[in-house]
């Protein structure tokens with residue numbers, strides 16, 4: 286009733302205006318006013334090869350002309366087999382079978398459901414609880430949101446969420462248990478790991494189906510890698526209590542952290558790796574899970590060979606063709622080498638920036654998944670108030686100046702803690718990194734001077 290029909294988009298935020306992007310080229314996006322943005326976060330850490338790669342577009346068009354859709358309940362395609370083989374070979378150890386979905390949330394739903402069905406059919410019918418971690422993100426569908434630990438995203442739906450358990454992830458820069466990382470490492474007495482075992486025992490191991498964690502915590506904490514040895518201890522616990530270990534590599538997979546999967550740096554073999562984003566470099570909605578042979582054997586022996594699950598668009602031929610073409614570019618452009626080289630260069634520049642700006646309290650991450658923690662004053666350890674929207678405001682300033690970062694809040698305890706993720710396309714050049722850091726530097730300076738003005742007004746009142 287009564288509204289003029291003029292904008293039909295259900296926007297992410299109805300109070301915001303969004304630039305209309307007309308095209309992209311390499312690390313740049315261009316809007317309809319001609320303004321260009323350096324994509325310093327690959328969209329949402331997804332457009333990992335940048336924009337305008339003709340070979341990926343051509344491969345999608347070719348596949349669409351051949352067979353645009355087949356239903357995987359009855360048919361498969363050559364492209365599906367080829368991509369599964371490439372990913373299976375790339376994945377560590379006995380993680381060999383690849384299941385496709387259209388997004389990371391669905392990938393994690395699939396992994397948690399597979400864990401449950403595997404246990405049930407193996408004669409452990411009570412196992413159904415998933416243990417996740419606070420300040421982690423696994424997606425926005427009800428199951429994935431239940432496993433994730435971002436209070437801001439969860440609280441609107443709290444009554445709808447599944448009864449999953451949560452423990453703290455090891456944010457050693459501000460340990461939630463008040464420990465010092467060196468102390469944990471030398472004494473090998475880790476409160477965060479002990480808390481997981483306590484949680485398992487409290488829930489009853491016979492009830493716990495899976496443990497899910499991001500290999501490196503992405504959007505919720507801003508690129509926080511685990512301390513050395515953490516995941517080995519988690520693996521031991523999962524083995525001891527027959528719990529499926531799911532590593533969420535939706536953000537970290539396909540070279541983002543300097544190896545094909547971040548798992549390779551953790552010294553363990555999970556039971557399931559979930560992936561998304563980088564697999565198609567953002568050219569098509571494609572994600573999935575890579576499953577350990579042990580679970581497949583279980584399906585064949587105990588479940589009549591069937592996983593009771595599936596999506597219409599699982600293994601969509603055009604999306605899979607995009608994935609195949611993207612993996613070819615990763616290989617031909619020697620992207621892994623570039624990630625390590627440019628990642629080190631970026632961290633070096635950010636550490637210099639930290640000297641200049643006391644609002645940077647931490648620089649962390651791996652490869653080209655780098656985060657900075659932002660505080661009001663590092664020396665006094667003074668945090669920004671959530672209402673100051675520091676990360677978001679700095680990113681808006683940067684967008685005015687021509688670069689886009691990935692801002693986040695709640696990294697410390699879901700409420701406090703501001704960070705920016707810097708995650709440019711993996712084929713980024715040194716000159717682009719210089720430009721990213723230059724714009725970040727200027728944005729921080731502008732933000733600080735705005736803040737000083739606001740504070741003077743507040744004091745004058």
Ligand SMILES: Cc1ncc(COP(=O)(O)O)c(C=O)c1O
Pocket residue numbers: 329387388389390391393422423424425499503504533534535536561562572
């Ligand atoms: C670690 C992680 N898992 C899962 C997801 C959800 O993926 P999607 O948005 O494709 O459903 C994301 C998305 O940002 C993610 O970063």
